[in-house]
Amino acid sequence: MNGVEKPTLTDSNVETPVLDARAHAPRHIAFNRPFMTGRELHYISQAHAGGHLAGDGPFTDRCHAWLEASTGAPKALLTHSCTAALEMAGLLLNIAPGDEVIVPSFTFVSTANAFVLRGAVPVFVDVRPDTLNIDETLVEAAISPRTKAIVPVHYAGVGCEMDTLMAIAGRFGLSVVEDAAQAVMARYKGKPLGSIGHLGAYSFHETKNVICGEGGALIVNNPMYSQNAEIIREKGTDRSQFFRGEVDKYTWRLPGSSFLPSELTAAFLWAQLEAATMLTSRRLERWARYHDLLQGMEQRGLLRRPIVPEHCEHNAHMYYVLVAPGIDRQSVLARLKASGVDAVFHYVPLHSSPRGQQAGRMHGDLRVTEDVSSRLIRLPLWIGLDDSMQNYVVSSLEEALTKG
Structure with missing residues (x-):
């Protein structure tokens, strides 16, 4: 534009994790890190x-x-x-x-x-x-x-x-x-x-x-x-x-x-x-890797992975899991936090909120909403999250799910 050279895309804005020499794992993995293209x-x-x-x-x-x-x-x-x-x-x-x-x-x-x-x-x-x-x-x-x-x-x-x-x-x-x-x-x-x-x-x-x-x-x-x-x-x-x-x-x-x-x-x-196409592609790579890494835990009945219908092309906005019924989500989140992994829950259903009860009305019993909202955990997902960090998130999640 106007003869000015445009900067190239870079990961220089992505913070390199500080490694714990004893555990050889990142001390802290943020839930999200905003990515800048450099332009x-x-x-x-x-x-x-x-x-x-x-x-x-x-x-x-x-x-x-x-x-x-x-x-x-x-x-x-x-x-x-x-x-x-x-x-x-x-x-x-x-x-x-x-x-x-x-x-x-x-x-x-x-x-x-x-x-x-x-x-x-x-x-x-x-x-x-x-x-x-x-x-x-x-x-x-x-x-x-x-x-x-x-x-x-x-x-x-x-x-x-x-x-x-x-x-x-x-x-x-x-x-x-x-x-x-x-x-x-x-x-x-x-x-x-x-x-x-x-x-x-x-x-x-x-x-x-x-x-x-x-x-x-x-x-x-x-x-x-x-x-x-x-x-x-x-x-x-x-x-x-x-x-x-x-x-x-x-x-x-x-x-x-x-x-x-x-x-x-x-x-x-x-x-x-x-850079929207590139940003989406790179997020999809991280999403797919989580999906592969978590297959075993799903087969063992510890969690359920996201389901994407064949006629839908998603954009890897988030990667979430539903912990198995009977597993205390809050304990899992606390254990992940103690491991340095920022995993988070998501929405509190609007129909159960003070304003939702005043302003709205329910159609039916909303049992699925109440169930999934109590079991959902979102995992860190951002451009710059590398293989070792994902491995650590998944191993920390497995430990948190199986710890007695």
Whole structure:
């Protein structure tokens, strides 16, 4: 760009583990280490030199173009978080007090909160025991005359059964908002996750595969929402149309807010998007190695490995295991921590939370959600995690699972 040589990709930002000479094993393995390609600061300096630091500058344009090309969506808009993208979806769908939105209980709070902010009631549906995604066979029975939308969450970057969900939505005149926070670069039957529903939401938080610290994107798959999405994102004004010369002045059109990220954030993200294929490939290598190493423990009945249906191409967002029933997960996590391995649990089901009990309602008993949420452990997974570190994680996990 502009004759300036771009830095090459490097692992120099990945900390070399301090080895314990006695045990010949790392003293500490972090759950996550954000990876930088080496171009991020270069692009940020270009944004600074160009004098455009607020949102919607040249780097934002590049990110939008990349997202639109990779998803096939007519419109993609960067936001300051995936939460913001979901909140925009609530505004675009005109969610109003008393409306109902069908969501899994096994998800992050933003999936429900974005619609609760509009006065909606989240209807919590159980998840499948294999993928831990919303159980599509339970959705239709959860629909009421107040239902406005279905919000599937692609857990661990593995696609929900979108064909079934879209067919249900079509029969009942509902909208589908894909919470694809964990699913950048993943596919369902060849289609990019986030591109199948009427709207999709991505996350670029530092814990995700492609990052910019804090950030997200709204993927607008139904063109009828494109113009209003721009307006809502710009505080409810037609400012974007003004800058394109489509109106002679801009003014307040719709309820909205400031959902834009800064151009510095977009510059950082652009470096990551350029390397998205490489980042995904390297994570998939680490994921596959865990899968091989843990096969024996699964065969012994100590745990269950992730299940990825053949028609789903996941992105190695995380590697989790479900410890066998009867094994105390908290004891396992404590033993891993004592060994220097940062393994963590995941969601506390929303239906069991104080706010979830007040704001939502359950459809059915959600027994799978309650079971898997009590047994799930996420293992360290990041670019730079090497074979010896993975070996240590797996051996520490085996010791923690079998220790009396």
